[in-house]
Amino acid sequence: MNGEEFSGPAGPKLVRLLYFVGAGFICVVGINKWRDFQRKSMLSQHDQKLHQQQQKQP
Template structure:
């Protein structure tokens, strides 16, 4: 035995290929969804760290 599969009907091999490709699409979609959720979760944190424009203007007026 050389470790190769016996030549048989193409159906099971094709079905495994379809499963493999389908699993790849599902995993890719799940990863993209996870990244989108993480990005949305980071937006409020980033907006909280920014100074409002009126406080930036107040600092500029105090310096002048």
């Protein structure tokens, strides 16, 4: 042997590649959703503080 592994049909390798790409896509979507959630939460807190400050001023 010359150090190369015997490679079988391309089907299983392609399926593994598609699973890997799909998992990456799902992770990216999840990260983006989490960032959006945090951003909206921070904006909401900021708006609440501004609203409270405006109410305190006569």
